[in-house]
Amino acid sequence: MSVHEQPTKFTAARTSDEPPAFDSRLAVAPAPPCPLCSGTRSDVLQRITVRHLAIGGTYRLRRCLDCDLVYITPRLDDRTLATLYGEEFYFPPDSPFSGIAGGVVELIQDARRQVVEKRARVGRLLDVGSGDGAFVHHMASHGWDATGLDFSPAASELAARRGLRGRYLMGSLADHDLPLRSFDAVTMWQVLEHIGEPVAMMRHVRALLRPGGLLVASVPNIDGLSATLTGERWWGLDVPRHLVHYTPATLRRVIADAGLHVVDVRHFSLQYDPYALLHSSLDWAFTRRHFLSDLAKQQVAGSMGPLEYGYNVAALAVLAPVLAPLALLATTAGAACRRGGFIEVIARRP
Numbered sequence: 024m025s026v027h028e029q030p031t032k033f034t035a036a037r038t039s040d041e042p043p044a045f046d047s048r049l050a051v052a053p054a055p056p057c058p059l060c061s062g063t064r065s066d067v068l069q070r071i072t073v074r075h076l077a078i079g080g081t082y083r084l085r086r087c088l089d090c091d092l093v094y095i096t097p098r099l100d101d102r103t104l105a106t107l108y109g110e111e112f113y114f115p116p117d118s119p120f121s122g123i124a125g126g127v128v129e130l131i132q133d134a135r136r137q138v139v140e141k142r143a144r145v146g147r148l149l150d151v152g153s154g155d156g157a158f159v160h161h162m163a164s165h166g167w168d169a170t171g172l173d174f175s176p177a178a179s180e181l182a183a184r185r186g187l188r189g190r191y192l193m194g195s196l197a198d199h200d201l202p203l204r205s206f207d208a209v210t211m212w213q214v215l216e217h218i219g220e221p222v223a224m225m226r227h228v229r230a231l232l233r234p235g236g237l238l239v240a241s242v243p244n245i246d247g248l249s250a251t252l253t254g255e256r257w258w259g260l261d262v263p264r265h266l267v268h269y270t271p272a273t274l275r276r277v278i279a280d281a282g283l284h285v286v287d288v289r290h291f292s293l294q295y296d297p298y299a300l301l302h303s304s305l306d307w308a309f310t311r312r313h314f315l316s317d318l319a320k321q322q323v324a325g326s327m328g329p330l331e332y333g334y335n336v337a338a339l340a341v342l343a344p345v346l347a348p349l350a351l352l353a354t355t356a357g358a359a360c361r362r363g364g365f366i367e368v369i370a371r372r373p
């Protein structure tokens with residue numbers, strides 16, 4: 024994920040039956056069923072401890088033994104999850120990085136638009152998890168009748184404050200009476216990993232698409248080279264925000280189970296993959312996770328002493344020039360071997 028933009032967010036998670044994190048009963052709590060196949064047999068892939076006031080605790084990443092889907096337990100309830108998508112989740116518009124970021128954002132949105140326009144005529148677009156609205160604005164500026172949907176009030180406020188083109192709705196798909204069979208394209212950029220009940224949501228998306236309509240959805244790849252190289256520090260894990268972790272096979276299955284026809288799963292993501300691997304690698308040296316993106320989003324001041332801050336900045340200055348080209352090389356090789364850090368599914372409503 025790039026420095027200027029965290030993944031868009033949207034969640035339809037239900038309240039978990041499991042006890043909250045840091046509860047000693049966690050160790051013996053039964054594993055919840057798999058969100059994809061409802062299977063109850065799973066292996067624990069990783070245990071990840073998060074040190075954060077409100078959401079601290081030890082989380083488990085489980086791999087379903089029946090369908091291979093990876094999912095997090097315990098899952099935070101909706102209300103707690105919603106607090107993790109405040110304005111600080113987005114890149115601040117007045118940041119010193121915003122000039123550079125603006126240029127990069129434009130490049131990313133252009134690449135995304137081309138993915139859509141290669142396969143769909145200009146028409147009605149719904150961007151689910153539209154975040155700060157950059158993509159909706161871009162598409163509306165290129166002739167699309169574009170609507171963004173995001174459950175975070177902070178996201179809608181940002182879009183309104185920036186005076187973006189397009190229409191912005193707050194809430195989930197179920198909150199709005201969007202016309203069925205009406206959209207030429209639905210996009211979900213880094214959204215599905217935030218959804219606790221992905222098949223139900225994709226069925227809703229299918230109903231909104233006109234026959235022949237296009238779906239493009241991208242997610243981090245838990246079986247990608249970057250995830251393998253960096254383990255629990257892999258940026259794409261984003262514990263506990265990401266509820267489900269996909270492989271190309273499980274992503275295909277979710278889309279197909281919802282009645283959509285999968286056309287392709289693509290592996291290259293120059294806009295996210297190198298930065299995410301760099302970010303995850305640097306976290307080995309930093310005294311706390313996500314120092315790089317926190318620094319870029321101006322969220323470091325006051326949260327650490329001058330000595331710790333100095334050490335982290337020095338580590339960044341020394342390591343980033345070495346690791347950045349390596350990250351670019353490794354992620355390009357990973358994508359070429361179909362083990363990209365991020366994957367993108369292209370599908371159609373039959």
Ligand SMILES: [Zn+2]
Binds near residue numbers: 087088091092
């Ligand atoms: Zn399963």
